[in-house]
Amino acid sequence: xxxxxxxxxxxxxxxxxxxxxxxxxxxxxxxxxxxxxxxxxxxxxxxxxxxxxxxxxxxxxxxxxxxxxxxxxxxxxxxxxxxxxxxxxxxxxxxxxxxxxxxxxxxxxxxxxxxxxxxxxxxxxxxxxxxxxxxxxxxxxxxxxxxxxxxxxxxxxxxxxxxxxxxxxxxxxxxxxxxxxxxxxxxxxxxxxxxxxxxxxxxxxxxxxxxxxxxxxxxxxxxxxxxxxxxxxxxxxxxxxxxxxxxxxxxxxxxxxxxxxxxxxxxxxxxxxxxxxxxxxxxxxxxxxxxxxxxxxxxxxxxxxxxxxxxxxxxxxxxxxxxxxxxxxxxxxxxxxxxxxxxxxxxxxxxxxxxxxxxxxxxxxxxxxxxxxxxxxxxxxxxxxxxxxxxxxxxxxxxxxxxxxxxxxxxxxxxxxxxxxxxxxxxxxxxxxxxxxxxxxxxxxxxxxxxxxxxxxxxxxxxxxxxxxxxxxxxxxxxxxxxxxxxxxxxxxxxxxxxxxxxxxxxxxxxxxxxxxxxxxxxxxxxxxxxxxxxxxxxxxxxxxxxxxxxxxxxxxxxxxxxxxxxxxxxxxxxxxxxxxxxxxxxxxxxxxxxxxxxxxxxxxxxxxxxxxxxxxxxxxxxxxxxxxxxxxxxxxxxxxxxxx
Numbered sequence: 345x346x347x348x349x350x351x352x353x354x355x356x357x358x359x360x361x362x363x364x365x366x367x368x369x370x371x372x373x374x375x376x377x378x379x380x381x382x383x384x385x386x387x388x389x390x391x392x393x394x395x396x397x398x399x400x401x402x403x404x405x406x407x408x409x410x411x412x413x414x415x416x417x418x419x420x421x422x423x424x425x426x427x428x429x430x431x432x433x434x435x436x437x438x439x440x441x442x443x444x445x446x447x448x449x450x451x452x453x454x455x456x457x458x459x460x461x462x463x464x465x466x467x468x469x470x471x472x473x474x475x476x477x478x479x480x481x482x483x484x485x486x487x488x489x490x491x492x493x494x495x496x497x498x499x500x501x502x503x504x505x506x507x508x509x510x511x512x513x514x515x516x517x518x519x520x521x522x523x524x525x526x527x528x529x530x531x532x533x534x535x536x537x538x539x540x541x542x543x544x545x546x547x548x549x550x551x552x553x554x555x556x557x558x559x560x561x562x563x564x565x566x567x568x569x570x571x572x573x574x575x576x577x578x579x580x581x582x583x584x585x586x587x588x589x590x591x592x593x594x595x596x597x598x599x600x601x602x603x604x605x606x607x608x609x610x611x612x613x614x615x616x617x618x619x620x621x622x623x624x625x626x627x628x629x630x631x632x633x634x635x636x637x638x639x640x641x642x643x644x645x646x647x648x649x650x651x652x653x654x655x656x657x658x659x660x661x662x663x664x665x666x667x668x669x670x671x672x673x674x675x676x677x678x679x680x681x682x683x684x685x686x687x688x689x690x691x692x693x694x695x696x697x698x699x700x701x702x703x704x705x706x707x708x709x710x711x712x713x714x715x716x717x718x719x720x721x722x723x724x725x726x727x728x729x730x731x732x733x734x735x736x737x738x739x740x741x742x743x744x745x746x747x748x749x750x751x752x753x754x755x756x757x758x759x760x761x762x763x764x765x766x767x768x769x770x771x772x773x774x775x776x777x778x779x780x781x782x783x784x785x786x787x788x789x790x791x792x793x794x795x796x797x798x799x800x801x802x803x804x805x806x807x808x809x810x811x812x813x814x815x816x817x818x819x820x821x822x823x824x825x826x827x828x829x830x831x832x833x834x835x836x837x838x839x840x841x842x843x844x845x846x847x848x849x850x851x852x853x854x855x856x857x858x859x860x861x862x863x864x865x866x867x868x869x870x871x872x873x874x875x876x877x878x879x880x881x882x883x884x885x886x887x888x889x890x891x892x893x894x895x896x897x898x899x900x901x902x903x904x905x906x907x908x909x910x911x912x913x914x915x916x917x918x919x920x921x922x923x924x925x926x927x928x929x930x931x932x933x934x935x936x937x938x939x940x941x942x943x944x945x946x947x948x949x950x951x952x953x954x955x956x957x958x959x960x961x962x963x964x965x966x967x968x969x970x971x972x973x974x975x976x977x978x979x980x981x982x983x984x985x986x987x988x989x
């Protein structure tokens with residue numbers, strides 16, 4: 345997809361048409377490549393290429409099937425097949441499964457939401473509209489469920505695959521965007537490539553009931569059964585019958601048109617029948633099926649590998665310590681069973697009644713002949729050393745460390761750690777592995793949003809209304825069409841033709857769902873900022889300086905609130921000064937003095953009057969009581985004066 349703004353004409357809106365240096369011939373069609381028509385020959389070639397891609401992906405499919413057995417705690421079945429011997433049933437611990445569950449919970453605690461930013465000032469309104477509309481489009485497609493399912497795939501097998509398509513059957517034929525999860529078993533690409541967009545062809549296959557296909561495509565009825573394309577199946581618990589289903593192939597391929605542009609085309613076929621081909625459709629024959637020219641899929645990998653667009657997951661990384669944990673557990677359990685059950689050596693000449701010996705409810709056991717240690721003897725076994733238990737613990741610790749699923753990530757802490765701040769610090773430090781994998785999913789989420797925007801740009805030719813929920817649970821309606829995000833006039837060119845600009849947007853992902861710990865941390869931070877006076881409007885400049893040196897989620901809103909408080913405080917001070925000038929009454933209710941002179945003293949006053957400013961301030965109740973007690977008693981003064989005379 346485009347990563348910068350560019351200009352072009354209406355005939356060549358993308359601005360990629362090479363300049364014409366010579367006069368074109370009279371018959372321009374003579375130099376153009378003839379239109380390609382997709383028929384049975386091309387479909388057979390595509391089917392052969394698909395089988396070649398499938399062979400190159402055989403090792404991956406085998407690993408995925410085995411990973412599913414480990415996820416289902418049935419990994420002993422895979423081990424039996426590899427060792428080609430019948431093993432006795434073994435215990436299975438869920439340390440590896442618990443790791444996957446913990447990482448999946450971290451991912452869903454940080455479910456993303458898009459923020460669309462413009463690259464030009466004129467596109468700011470469109471970016472704000474997309475920021476409001478994209479979450480609604482995701483909600484209409486139940487993207488949270490798709491995101492949850494693909495995170496299971498990412499953790500188990502190393503890759504989650506998303507498909508972003510245009511579904512012309514949605515909304516009663518109006519059409520809308522469809523976002524779906526794709527099974528790794530059902531998608532095929534060119535072996536040896538790392539970026540899926542570099543593949544020459546891309547195939548997505550699926551099993552569909554044959555009778556439904558006959559209803560959907562009656563012109564091909566009875567011709568879609570058969571073919572040599574199959575899909576690798578998982579080890580299902582149920583008996584899955586696919587005899588009445590047919591393999592439908594969605595074939596995407598890129599070609600170069602006469603102008604030198606890469607064009608994406610699409611063909612759907614079943615067996616040898618072409619159900620749809622964009623090159624056979626006059627509307628898309630020249631422009632391609634999707635204007636963005638990219639395969640409509642996004643790969644989200646956990647641990648990447650060279651030479652392939654997929655990666656490997658937690659099971660492939662940690663199944664070795666898991667199997668040793670189970671094997672050692674089996675040996676320890678077997679030793680425990682042997683040591684907790686008494687057994688005896690009994691001589692055949694002892695003449696002991698074995699039925700009475702086995703029955704612990706009977707107090708007497710009859711024996712023929714003499715009873716001594718030579719005829720019956722207890723089998724004494726040696727218990728296992730505690731060293732073997734330590735080996736198991738070390739293997740468990742290895743699995744935890746390798747997978748980044750320490751005890752503190754699941755809420756447990758070591759002995760002596762009780763402070764909430766210490767526990768929070770340990771949890772944050774332990775979550776760095778989860779944060780790294782989540783950030784990779786945010787990159788995939790951005791690519792999904794980019795594909796959604798491009799489909800809106802191509803197909804939203806009719807205004808659509810979206811209900812946007814506000815933070816206070818109120819809602820509003822927002823309209824969007826491709827005129828707002830499509831080609832925009834950019835002035836006249838040198839030849840007098842109108843130039844057009846394609847708006848380009850940057851999509852960022854933020855966490856819309858947060859864990860209880862992050863919510864608690866945010867609330868505690870708000871209390872600390874309040875206690876330190878960050879929201880005191882008289883200290884706004886100090887607060888803004890401190891905020892510039894801090895970084896946390898939502899800091900922009902805090903900065904806006906501090907600036908808003910400072911603005912309101914300044915406006916209030918200005919209004920109070922205006923009221924004082926108009927009424928002559930100070931805010932404390934006392935008569936306002938004359939206007940201050942240049943040096944701060946009242947105009948026309950002497951310097952001694954300036955020193956008496958404090959005397960005009962209202963006295964406190966304590967000061968008033970002191971003044972009352974300091975008044976002289978007039979009666980006592982008069983009496984003393986009479987006696988003196």
